[in-house]
Amino acid sequence: MRTGSRAVTRDVEAAPGLVVEDVTSGYVGEVITVEKTNGGHVVVLEDRRGARRSFPLGPGFWIEGKPVRLVRPRPKSAPARPSRTASGSVAVHGARARVARASRIWVEGKHDAELVEKVWGDDLRLEGIVVELLQGADHLEEILTQFAPAPQRRAGVLLDHLVSGSKESRLAAQVLHGLGAAAQHVKVLGHPYVDVWQAVKPERVGLRAWPDVPRGTDIKVGSLAALGWPRRTQADIAQGWARILGSVRDYRDLSPALLGRVEELVDFVTIE
Incomplete structure (x- = not known):
């Protein structure tokens, strides 16, 4: 039974x-x-x-x-849209990018621009602000003279290593003086780091602190050496930066010394 x-x-x-x-x-x-x-x-x-x-x-x-x-598996629901952008701003879903304003933000190089795009890109597109490259602080005077700043053509500039007594601080002061009255439509700010790589919190790439690279050693090469990553060729350096940039999730992974300066520049060039 x-x-x-x-x-x-x-x-x-x-x-x-x-x-x-x-x-x-x-x-x-x-x-x-x-x-x-x-x-x-x-x-x-x-x-x-x-x-x-x-x-x-x-x-x-x-x-x-x-x-x-x-x-049959049930269809997966669409992931919830983030309520904040990578910069921490309130996300505006469905908004179209604004037509580019005449005002601009300049940064020193490609890596600076890529970092700004990753964290502030959504905000800048919404505001219609284009980020352009200086290709080095030495070009600041030439670019601002050609740009001809005006009330509706504001220029924001982000420089590396803008600290008292640095070459960058002397250049900025000289250029602003040369612009005369137009200087009121320009804001030059910067972070204290020799390279924008160091604006990424070192914990994101497994370091306690970014290395103090000695004079005569390229800052990028010295940083990659501290990380134990390849550094012999330009391709190695590019790959190293890609890994560092990839470690950045949002504004919380950046130093306040950079965050505050970029936010000030965005506010400055979006004044109506």
Whole structure:
């Protein structure tokens, strides 16, 4: 006389990676996908040798010796839209980028521009602000003279190593003096780091602090040496920067010494 109850068949989504056994044939395989055919939906299984077979979706399968009915996976809901941009501003979903203003922000080089784009890109597109390259602080006077700052053509400039007594601070003061009355439409700010790489919090790349690179050693090469990363070629340096930039998730991964200056520049060039 039999005792006990008959095993209950339960519904299980045929999600990729699920391992099941077809009861009739004994075929064991991992779910690859669910496909729609003229005869209905089938589940595609792949065994340990890489061979694939299709079976009608529904009852007739086992998982760990228990009967299951394979059903189509439910559609994944769209991920919730972030409420904040990478800079910490309130995200404005569905807004179209504004037509570019006449005002501009200049940064020293490509890496500065890429970092600003990663954290402030959404904000700048919404405000219609274009970021351009100085290709070095030595070009500041030439670029601002050609730009001809005015009330509706404001210029914001972000320089590396803008500290008292530095070459960059002397250049900035000289250029602003030479602009005369137009200087009121220019704001030159900067961070204290020799290179913008050091504005990324060192913990993001596994360091306690960025290295104090000695004079005569390229700051990027010295930084990569401290990280133990390749540094012999320009390709190595580019790859190193890509890894550092990739470690930045949002504004919280940057030094306040950079954050505040960029925010000031954005505010300055967006004054109506």
